[in-house]
Amino acid sequence: MRIRKLLLIGLCFLISAPVFCHDLRPIFIDATQNSSESLLLRWKVPSTVPRGQIPIVSLSDGCQPQTQPQTTLRGDSYQTENFYLCQNGVSGQILQLNFPGSNPSLTTVIRVQTYEGILLSGLLPPGELAWEIPEEPERWEIAINYTELGLEHIWLGWDHLMFVALLVLIARTGKRTLITVTGFTLAHSLTLALSTLNILALPIPAVEAVIALSIVFLATEIVRSNKNTLTFRYPVLVASSFGLLHGFGFASVLREVGLPSTELPTALLFFNIGVEIGQIIFVLIIFGAILLLRSKALEAYRLSRAHTGIATAYPVGTIAAFWTLERILAFWT
Template sequence: MALRLSCPDGIAGKILRLHLPTGTPAVSTMIAVENRSGQRQVNILSPGEMLWQIPEEESLGNIALNYAKLGITHIWAGMDHLLFVCCLVMLAGSFRRLLITISGFTIAHSVTLALSTLQLVNLPIASVEAAIALSVVFLALEIARGPGNTLAWRYPLLAASLFGLLHGFGFAAVLQEIGLPPMALATGLLFFNLGVEVGQVLFVAALLLVIMLIEKSITRLRGTASLRLAGYLNPSAPICVATSYLVGALALSWFAERLQILLST
């Protein structure tokens, strides 16, 4: 839910208190304040936090922190982006290839995020969102088919980079809606992107931990020796194949919904 308010007398230095009919929110609340000169201040209130004293003038440190938090919040809330990263993890098949693949995805989406946010390149957001869902379907299908001689399996860096350019436009759409502080464009853009990367790394680490725990439990039940660390990334493992079907089904439903919206506009 988005709510816009106009305060002619200004609110710099005052305390903003949230009053919600449903009580204390269970999710984070993003607040953006823009004064008459166009200066924008952004803050994220944690779940349960209901007060914010609006600073007279936001420092670069606060801008960096707030936009980094926005980046982390966005990547964790963007299920399509997370599922794409999940597919990259399964497609990589080894920690070395995973590091290279994730790096390619990061560099690619950072480029289009900057280009789109700075209004140098723009694409219709409805088309971008539909294409992002389709990119997840494509990778899920590749994983379900199993390792082969396709470009995605042979060169996951190429797939990650090409689709990363697309995902960058999706990140940019959110950042454009939030807005960047006019006096600190570079700081806001840089730290939003860094926040996205931090959130992405934390997600990959959590995902690898879950995969390792599940595979280790399976090997113990079978009475076999524990796998070496790299063995947990076996793309032919039943857990990877089963996950690919679930991810593909979800992404296909998102694509159908977004395509319907695209065709109706």
């Protein structure tokens, strides 16, 4: 009976895993003014989007295209660029996404670098296809934009969420979970800041591979169920150690989007706040799911804490092992 319970939970997870692990990276739009009138418009779309569904990004009538868009496949994304002539500047112009077919429900992250050196950024949720380039934004607008960006990133970063879920299962109690997740938060906040400010750098492909490997490590610890290991005795140490690496992963998004030079501390702080808000919500969801699985309402499928951990660790560890191999092989492709 217990084996059937584990298989049921694991099967449900594996069936839904392709949806969870689908590449939900956003579309990135980068517009750079090379002079007071010329502008280079580039956009990057995940390669999981069919080539025939790649959007065309255009500007409103105040800017005229000087070339035809050219799209190439580079690594794991399609990249397109076009040149525009904007005789009256870029402020007030409308950036428009036009999909040949259906919208793949991806978030769009926008960065505009003006000729004066001002960095503007925007975030479009799925379904919104137009954005007006503003004047220099107010501090509160930057705070809202970067909070949304941080929240969006943590919810699309399934490797980070899987790691946090396994930490919760290892910590077991509310108090230990609070201490463990706090250690993880402080660690990744430190390297997020150091990496974003170009004080400390590591190659992102290697970091991403080790992040996936960290999930495999935690999943293995849960399956082994040896409570005398360092992981179970002092989960905050393990969480903090791996959290340093996860911070570099978070920083890669900020480097892609950029930070406004005039409000750098504000943007960095509120991006981190957005990440933490998303992380707290996820931890609460995990606790709710654990309580549900152990409740009398699901008596027929009720699982102990140990069985809940194992039922989660096997599919999560399998997916993370695949990611690890995929990211290591990407070094040579």
